[in-house]
Amino acid sequence: MNMPSLTHLQRLEAEAIHIMREVVAEAQAPVMLYSVGKDSAVMLHLARKAFYPSPPPFPLLHVDTTWKFKAMYELRDRMARESGMELLVYQNPEAKARGINPFDHGALHTDMWKTEGLKQALDLHGFDAAFGGARRDEEKSRAKERIFSFRTASHGWDPKNQRPELWNLYNARKNKGESIRVFPISNWTELDIWQYIHLNDVPIVPLYFADERPTVERDGMLLMVDDDRFPLRPGEEPVMRSIRFRTLGCYPLTGAVESTAKTLPEVIQETLLTTTSERQGRAIDKDAGGAGMEVKKQQGYF
Amino acid sequence: MPETITDVADVIYKTDALIAQDIDAYLETHQHKTMLRFITCGSVDDGKSTLIGRLLYDSKMIFEDQLAALESDSKKQGTQGQAIDFALLVDGLAAEREQGITIDVAYRFFNTEKRKFIVADCPGHEQYTRNMVTGASTADLAVILIDARKGVLVQTRRHSYLCHLLGIRNIVLAVNKMDLVDYSQARFDEIVADYRAFATSIGIDTFTALPISGFAGDNVTAPSANTPWYTGPSLIAHLETVPVRGADDLARPFRMPVQWVNRPNLDFRGFSGLIASGSVKPGDAVRVLPSGKTSTVTRIVTLEGDLDQALAGQAITLCLADEIDCSRGDVLALADAPPEVADQFQATLVWMADEALTPGRAYWLKLGTQTVSATVRTPEYVVNVNTMEHLAAKTLELNAIGVAEVVTDKPLVFEPYTESRTLGGFILIDKISNATVGAGMLEFSLRRAQNVHWQALDVTRKAHAALKMQQPAVLWFTGLSGSGKSTIANLVEKKLHALGKHTFLLDGDNVRHGLNKDLGFTDADRIENIRRVGEVAKLMTDAGLIVLTAFISPFRAERELVRSLLPEGEFIEVFIDTPLEDAEKRDVKGLYKKARSGQLQNFTGIDSPYERPENPEIRVDTRRESPEDAAERIVERVIGAWMPVI
Ligand SMILES: Nc1nc2c(ncn2[C@@H]2O[C@H](COP(=O)(O)OP(=O)(O)OP(=O)(O)O)[C@@H](O)[C@H]2O)c(=O)[nH]1
């Protein structure tokens, strides 16, 4: 008999749903980190599927830097409404008071708003398990991380001493103060994410599609002038270009690509034909030499 | 052999014609691809990471910016001089790149026209076996590498054995570094014959052998001109055609461990889980295990509408026709072919912690969605992975593989691991550190739980207590020898007795001479001693008594075990906190002197540890409080906390 077998996307979807339910069954206070990017969009969609007809039984947490694209804030609020989930927005008060911004403070911006902000938010609410949308294909130290990634009370990751993780049995036990980062879409690739969005009509920020947008070219990156906080250097003049984004973060730190892809298949086509990696448009990976991400994660970055 | 990026750039960026011309058609094919999960394993430096780096590179998974980084990293940190060191694509941790070795598994991904692949690159060093096991547990296939110059090594055997134990039935033997042995057919044949002899001895009947060079690319993605004598497929061609897992699971009866009960409102009650085997559709008769109750499936509910059928591997939510008791940890199964339920098993264990297994100690055992308290008996044997001999052993050390009996405190719904990874594979978790310390595969049950008929007692625990007009409890005194446990416990008992409470004091004098006279003072015996005392104390609380125990009970895990035997709030840990110097000064029985002079071994505080309670309900500092005051305080605390029994 010819038995039907599941496709790779069906297997990935089932794996992610299984992981989310395990967390809900075993953690005291789970939360979903929601960054409004395409990976978060897929995670949120999977969560809605996992618990349907109940709404996902945990809140969404957006660790905000105040420097995201306007279109991201719009989609964030809409998705919270549609999913029936509570949306928590956290902005590090110290970063806010000191006016930390990507233009004047470089690496400190990410450190204070994102790394510190995340730790503060998790401690404030006492969350003991946080879902993140990181994928193993993104970066070489991510490729090494467990799905249930254990963190010390000070949010540190010890890459040389990770818990064994067998089959689909996850050990969610921890002592008071310790927590777990959970990555349900660890085994998805960028292509899987796009194809899933395509097949399931998952709502995403329009910035992923090409359009005429005001841009300046700076330090080899194409930046979008999203609001008037963007300080133009002498001689810089925003130019309209047809661009789109492969990843979304803080607008002054996220490089665009010139593109005419206006539909998902076109975006996927460009993605498959491109010769550079997705994270290339991100400033964060270039810090601290080759081990940038690993070091950041040891300090508590997601 | 690629020396620089430019040599291969043309090959890599040769665009896939279908993607460029008809993306919709491409997506359609891609959408229907199956997925194969495999690992690379074998001995240190056999070239596992290099091979994966090569596979990623040849399947165009490496982008320009990553390639530029690889080229410069190869010069700085590589092991191949100026040439590209593909292992650096995979060894992603700073410590790995510095030492040129793999420490933990890397999961990488690539596609071919036929399949999507998830590959886990496992470390070769024995020290990191638990990471190799992590990678192997989810694999459908294993590529076992051998360095053609070195042949079959201890780690080749260990990894092959582990792959076999974990149920990987597709084995590829990749004889690597053929470039370093002049692509010699004789050498290849010799290694394959060696390996075959070993493989047969452990039950691996078939495997596919390939001569390759991960570094130079021979027979990796295409047949190589350097090995005209080899006529089989390239590695990729083979990986594209082996059957994926799933077919076996689908052919077996329906089982779904219940993960979560979905209850948004009073009108809906669904059971969520991942189908471990078989398939299910509305109208099917199912049985809930371990209770054995039956019902019928009414709906399979999803966000996109109800399903007519769901298959092994899918994560679903289903509804039943009857309001029967069913919750996380239960297993839904085909009504006519349910799995077994038992509480004693024979299992193969792989130990993964620096601290060796303590036979008799209680660990958490997680199997599917069931978590129970379990103990492992003294192993029957451990396996010498080099000779496959069975050796006698008292425990399991880090990375040991052995066979032992496992006893659980509650019946488990299970199937032998060879039939079901989900219902036969388990992990053991240390109750104090919460670390995953071992993994195991159930072989068979030693005693069916169905045969143990718990006497349904009409005179309940509550009735016993009510008659005595008291709330049962265990006052567990712990502390060093000579700290004053017995003195204070005796005082407390007298006071409670005077208040009309029904009590009983268990201590060394009345337990060591009878119930536990077969036990000595080794760690294992101390653990068994406390376990028995705990069980006796529990029975006495069932009888309604207030039990006082006065034992050194040096290990936290055993005290926590006793706590877990009792209903919440009934275990009251009383820590008699006396500094060692005080206890030693008193030395009522002259034991410290004997221990110091070496006449007494395993004496707590001298040559055996005492693990202080972290959060005792009551702590008595004997430097500050007299035994009389302490006893008064304990009685007050205990009586004060009691609610009158109605
Ligand atoms: N000549 C030659 N060298 C190779 C080949 N494969 C690997 N090597 C070299 O062998 C060394 C070890 O390779 P790795 O890929 O790091 O070995 P590994 O098996 O992953 O090692 P661990 O993960 O630490 O056990 C490196 O210097 C490689 O460049 C091959 O096919 N031919």
Ligand SMILES: [Mg+2]
């Ligand atoms: Mg390696």
